[in-house]
Amino acid sequence: MRSLLVASLSLLTAACGSTYMDAPGGADGISDVARSLSPAEEALALHAANQLDLETLDAELDVRAANGIVDGRPFLDIDSLDAVSYVGATALVALADLGVEHFGTVPHGAQDIPSDTLTLWAANELDQVTLDDVVGLDRRAAENIVAARPFATVADLDAVSYVGPSALGDLEAYGAGVFGTTCEAGTLLHADGTTYASLLEALGYVSGEHDLIACAGTFYGPRPLLGFDGSDVAIYGFGAGQTTFDGMNEERFLATVEDGDMVTLYGATFRRAFDLLSPVAVYSGDLQLLATSFEDNSASSGGAVQGGHVTAIRSTFAGNVASWRGGAIDADGATLVDCVFDDNHVEADGDGSAFYVQGDLRVEGSSLTNHSGPSVVFWDAFGTDVMELSDVTYGTATDANLGVGLRVRIDFDATADHDLEGTVSVSCSTAGCD
Numbered sequence: 001m002r003s004l005l006v007a008s009l010s011l012l013t014a015a016c017g018s019t020y021m022d023a024p025g026g027a028d029g030i031s032d033v034a035r036s037l038s039p040a041e042e043a044l045a046l047h048a049a050n051q052l053d054l055e056t057l058d059a060e061l062d063v064r065a066a067n068g069i070v071d072g073r074p075f076l077d078i079d080s081l082d083a084v085s086y087v088g089a090t091a092l093v094a095l096a097d098l099g100v101e102h103f104g105t106v107p108h109g110a111q112d113i114p115s116d117t118l119t120l121w122a123a124n125e126l127d128q129v130t131l132d133d134v135v136g137l138d139r140r141a142a143e144n145i146v147a148a149r150p151f152a153t154v155a156d157l158d159a160v161s162y163v164g165p166s167a168l169g170d171l172e173a174y175g176a177g178v179f180g181t182t183c184e185a186g187t188l189l190h191a192d193g194t195t196y197a198s199l200l201e202a203l204g205y206v207s208g209e210h211d212l213i214a215c216a217g218t219f220y221g222p223r224p225l226l227g228f229d230g231s232d233v234a235i236y237g238f239g240a241g242q243t244t245f246d247g248m249n250e251e252r253f254l255a256t257v258e259d260g261d262m263v264t265l266y267g268a269t270f271r272r273a274f275d276l277l278s279p280v281a282v283y284s285g286d287l288q289l290l291a292t293s294f295e296d297n298s299a300s301s302g303g304a305v306q307g308g309h310v311t312a313i314r315s316t317f318a319g320n321v322a323s324w325r326g327g328a329i330d331a332d333g334a335t336l337v338d339c340v341f342d343d344n345h346v347e348a349d350g351d352g353s354a355f356y357v358q359g360d361l362r363v364e365g366s367s368l369t370n371h372s373g374p375s376v377v378f379w380d381a382f383g384t385d386v387m388e389l390s391d392v393t394y395g396t397a398t399d400a401n402l403g404v405g406l407r408v409r410i411d412f413d414a415t416a417d418h419d420l421e422g423t424v425s426v427s428c429s430t431a432g433c434d
Helices: 003-016 032-036 039-051 054-060 063-072 078-082 089-103 115-125 128-134 139-148 154-158 165-179 199-203
Strands: 110-112 182-184 188-190 208-214 217-219 231-236 243-246 254-256 262-266 269-271 280-290 293-295 298-301 305-313 316-318 321-325 329-331 334-337 340-342 355-357 361-364 367-369 377-380 386-390 392-394 408-411 417-420 424-426
Touching: 039 078, 039 089, 039 217, 054 063, 054 089, 078 089, 115 154, 115 165, 115 208, 115 231, 115 262, 115 280, 128 139, 154 165, 188 199, 199 208, 329 334, 334 355
Parallel strands: 208 231, 217 243, 231 262, 243 269, 254 280, 262 280, 269 293, 280 305, 293 316, 298 321, 305 329, 305 334, 316 340, 329 355, 334 361, 340 367, 355 377, 361 386, 367 392, 377 408, 386 417, 392 424
Antiparallel strands: 110 182, 188 208
């Protein structure tokens, strides 16, 4: 794959007398090698530059190039990476090789938008009139979709009365009419037809309605704060593990601040965000998490997410940490269905290593394992708030000194209601499981 490129590099090295000398550039300062990298090699080089630690980079690059990369990332395109001092022809090829060694392949080029992504976007985001009059669904199907949503899978949508193959096809076709059927890897496609490389570019600091398809790939870069006139944001990925937002242990993903804001996230992984505030924060509105994954994020409260009301369906929360409360979730109310919570934590005397909820709480068909802290679930109830736990599987705490089991801590007044119903199963081997 790289025989011609390597041959040209050997001549360049001989002429310059240094393996790490910058390659000569054109009039615009972009190296000839940066121009000649294939889309696959560009994607691998960028992924390696953004993901690998200094020690790994330094082993293959000039130390000045390695330091410049770590100090300058994230890089959204090959030109910005090529502009780093001491990053030239040899470094770019070495980065592409490191990408192959550590990641195998990464998405690149045109990608077909999954039918599920287009179908679920239309089902979850269109109003009833549009579903009925424009998409052309049976009126009963449109009504039932609006009443039952959000949907995390097409199978869940297909189970709705009067929704069958014809309706699913119509929904997909409408989504394709808005977004098209392909997008470039590592780009965000707005419903208005504009393509962006990062959330900041796509959303900026502009409030309003934003519907985005996040193509396969990994997204870096500064994250937006939306407000102050209300915002509805819907970001639909290709699937957790295919579309990834990486905070690189530095920044949050997005936040909104107005009453009534709605943010919907589908089919993506959100990882390594670090902020004083929660990585995804919808402070006074509703947050819907559909078939998403949150991994290794941290904040003071809500290690993964924080919201007025959080609805999570078929989503995974693993390795998230909060210093105060809500290792994974801090919310004023929550509906959690078929979710996995594993190895989330609160530090010191914090509460709710899985989630901390002040308001109505419903947990169904979910598992909570390997959590530490005074409580796995903290429910702070007021007035007529209701808690329902059904078919919840739980396991051991990671620190035996803190005890094991589900450990629900409840703080409620005399008028609050709580209902623990269904089957609770125990999956642990440590003595003393209850």
